[in-house]
Amino acid sequence: MREGPYIAEIAALIGDPARTNMLTALMDGRALTVSELAHVAGITLPTASGHIARMETAGLLAAEKQGRHRYLRLSGPDVATALEALMELAQRTGAVRLRTGPRDPALREARVCYDHLAGARAVAVAAKLADAGMMVDHGLTDAGRAWLADRGFVRGDGRRPFCRTCLDWSERRHHLGGALGAQILSRALDEGWARRGEGRVIDFGQRGAAAFDRLFGL
Amino acid sequence: MREGPYIAEIAALIGDPARTNMLTALMDGRALTVSELAHVAGITLPTASGHIARMETAGLLAAEKQGRHRYLRLSGPDVATALEALMELAQRTGAVRLRTGPRDPALREARVCYDHLAGARAVAVAAKLADAGMMVDHGLTDAGRAWLADRGFVRGDGRRPFCRTCLDWSERRHHLGGALGAQILSRALDEGWARRGEGRVIDFGQRGAAAFDRLFGL
DNA sequence: CTCATGGTTCGATCTGTACCGAACCATCGC
């Protein structure tokens, strides 16, 4: 009972434009400094410092000190999950200005969503699994599990779902999240098929894209 | 880019204690009147009316007029999903005051979470599936699918995952959500094994509880 | 040591908004 107020505290924290800008900037999973966060939020250093302190004590952010820099990151995947849920809501209710047009096509093609791959290429993977009957109702079948295991994607960490579906911001269809999504992303990076670009962008080279598509039979 | 501010708008809306109280009160999926919402939020009618108007234009609530009453309900499952994500976050970050003690044992035993069953009995079902190898990493195996189909729980609506796991507020373990969770709840109600009680409480009679447990082999 | 840079703390300002009481509108029962 009376669980309301406590989630209100967190929602209010997320509900400030400056803080939201910082949080979404951190959704690519990387850690940013206080100055960088101040920049993306468009506010001065003192103000940003205050915001960060609040989010830190609330447990939304985790900090790491290195020299005279302080690096901030989201304290866990559940923060990103909550943000995604809010984005999905914002999208349906139309509170969102549709900038998903040609603006930054690289971002539409492939980007990172906290720790997994999003964008057209990620949606294609999810669609392939669904078409092949390896996913039904957003859940993996045993056939799907086996097919993925063949390609080196095995069990998750047990603490979170191996395979989650996550509504894609630009494509408006689902891509893969969870431990599986994270493994797919790190595979692409490890194999040199892709590398991190500006912001949340993921750059696939021509050869990299081909290799990625071959692995998933696209 | 700059998706931030729009989700901020929604988060800010959720981030007010009075509104949060209303929203969580609506998580049982039923529609409440303006007066009832004012009561659960502990504010006067005019104030509540204002809050509701804002949430309505923002698309969080849907209204239906009946005589001189206005019935409000959540505009969709995604609203409940976002609230759940925030609750999970609030729980991990410890922003939550632990009132999960003996307070209202009926609520701990069985309650409704928007459209599916939560509480000890619901957690037991999820645990059973996991123990029997019918769920791994929070996803159903084909064996699990078959076992559920035997019991009349078949495919979902295709628009949402058939089976989602949802962190249980009181038990701190997962129960079943998604289309499956909704079907389990309506089955229990349809069969007369349980009926809705005060607020979110679900009352299982002795015979109802036994029948329910038998179905799931508890 | 000295300076520059990254970050925090402190006051002060100022806007936004939650809240209530009172008046007003709408619907139902009579």
Place this chain on the structure above:
DNA sequence: GCGATGGTTCGGTACAGATCGAACCATGAG
């Protein structure tokens, strides 16, 4: 028609918190 009940609108108050400049601490470079 009349009162009673459910909701909305309006005006005013009051409190929270977002913001900035300036002063202050900490670390690394030279």
